[in-house]
Amino acid sequence: MNRDSAVLVFLELGSDNAVLPVSLECITAGRKLADALQGWLFGLIMGSSVGGAADHARHCGLDRLYTLDCPLLGVYHPETYCPAFLRACDETNPHFILMGDTLASADLAPRAAFALDTGLITDCVGFEADRSGVCFIKPVYSSNVMAAYTMKTKPYLVTIRSGTEDPAQRQHDKGAEVVALAVEIGESTLMVEVLERVLDEQEGPRLTSSSIIVSGGRGVGGPEGFAVLRELARVLNAAVGASRPPVDLGWVPPKAQVGQTGEKVGPSVYVAIGISGATQHLAGMSASRTIVAINKDPAANIFKVADYGVVGNQEQVVPAFTEVLKEILP
Amino acid sequence: MNIIVCIKQVPDPEGPQECFLIKPETMRVEPRGIPPVLSLFDENALEAALRIKDVYKDEVKITVVSIGKKISNAVLQKALAVGADELVKVEGETFDSACLDSFATATAIVASIRKLGAYDLILAGRQSADCNAGQVGIFLAGLLGIPAVTLARKVVVQGAHVVVERLLSSGYEKVRTLLPAVVIVSNEAGEMRYPTMIQRMEAKKKPVKTWDAQDIGFEGATLNRLVLRRFFAPEMRQGQCRLIDGETLAEAGRNLAQRLRRDGVI
């Protein structure tokens, strides 16, 4: 093993304190990189009471797992997470650092890049390793073009879009060694003070964990149209998503947005209703197994990626579609 | 109070895919038949600044800083028309967006801000619509040694502080920090307002400064940390779309349900 070419994967925890699926995908990517470099694959978990997550992650194919367990790391705050993260980098001296492309990494990754005097490639959807090094691939120009980047500096810091790899699975092995790191962080020195947190009431299944998504676009026409979609979603036990216009117009909450700047999803079925299929929307949902489109414009781009389609006014199609599903679904 | 808004000029990101011509020889993407526009989230950042100015009126001066190879007056005048007070264009070959990564860009913006002098609040967009990097804002704060708050959906100035509603994956948090600070704005902050005809006319009289690399003492691409290897066209998912129809649209909807069930999709 070449101690010089360790890959460090930051394993982000969700609100349930379990490792996010996208972080498990990063382990898969990290394993490929580590094998190509004949280096170590390290994981890092930061949080509060991380025992359960660590127990799971250490069986997912890592060579070693580092943990930073501290009450102050219970929720993401840049001024606690960044120093803790740097502490782990110092300990592991990685050549590559991978994290999921999430709201937290949108904040953490550039801060870490700045502190480490290195570059950052965000939102990667793949990489190529050859003799001259590793290139990371990401969509640019609102997903109309792909770019391949390398870096002049070390470590390579990279965030990875969900849906890029298969999540690493838990194996029946003795598990990687777990090393608990200690870090001193003081609340008193924080420059940014959190006054309050306002969390949404979660109604219905979540976009990122649902196997079916019913998604509406501008063609849904308004909040009333979305009420009809919600009924369809209820029958299918699906989450409700949207393209950007319904979010911008306030018909649905921001977290419903699917696409380049919203959630990246890959359900088994994605039903796109009144969505034109702009590249920026496809960027978030083209990993879906089956795509069903309902759109009144036969030339709409969404039909180019869909597997099943109905051309017509969704106001007439959707209620009848829902009625039959009510009858035939168990 | 001096507010600086960083705005990048980009080819219209909503243009159709065939308009983004990839030139492998020069490693450039050349837009064809689509106009340059203000980068999307930068419009949201400017709107956030304007909402602060709505409250504090003439106590606030909004300066727009834009860096690029060639910056169109017509495009950036939109920022002046909606209510920015001054425009600073930093132009030249050195600033070709294909040649600079976010770190080099941030260094150039900081040099421009230092030359301008006073600043209390610096606003940037969440990510530029062309390179989709999402880094410049935090690098600005790092280089200036001031706090940064990301993913803002609301920005309010209260005395010596800025109070920001910051997006979380399941809601938002309200945070406060001392000025000067950098705030990085997301589209949830609201769409930029439309200028009136009169505002458009008046915008032409507002002050515009034009600087080059020498004026701000900028080294150029040597600062880059990333190396672009190549651009290529994305692979499009190709569905074999089975179109379902019926006598009426309602029947098509019913047939769709039956078909999905029969094929084991649901």
Ligand SMILES: Cc1cc2nc3c(=O)[nH]c(=O)nc-3n(C[C@H](O)[C@H](O)[C@H](O)COP(=O)(O)OP(=O)(O)OC[C@H]3O[C@@H](n4cnc5c(N)ncnc54)[C@H](O)[C@@H]3O)c2cc1C
């Ligand atoms: C940097 C950037 C990031 C972006 N990020 C995202 C993102 O994350 N997610 C996203 O979705 N978009 C994003 N966009 C916006 C994107 O470019 C498109 O503008 C958007 O996806 C279009 O949404 P839409 O399909 O709902 O609306 P439209 O393009 O207006 O299409 C509406 C569709 O509905 C159909 N329709 C209308 N009425 C009916 C009816 N009664 N019955 C059936 N069909 C009907 C029409 O035929 C049309 O195809 C981004 C853009 C940029 C520039």
Ligand SMILES: Nc1ncnc2c1ncn2[C@@H]1O[C@H](COP(=O)(O)O)[C@@H](O)[C@H]1O
């Ligand atoms: N050339 C530029 N001129 C002015 N502002 C810029 C420039 N490049 C980036 N920015 C600002 O930095 C933000 C993030 O950029 P990026 O890191 O390139 O995604 C943008 O939304 C702008 O507010």
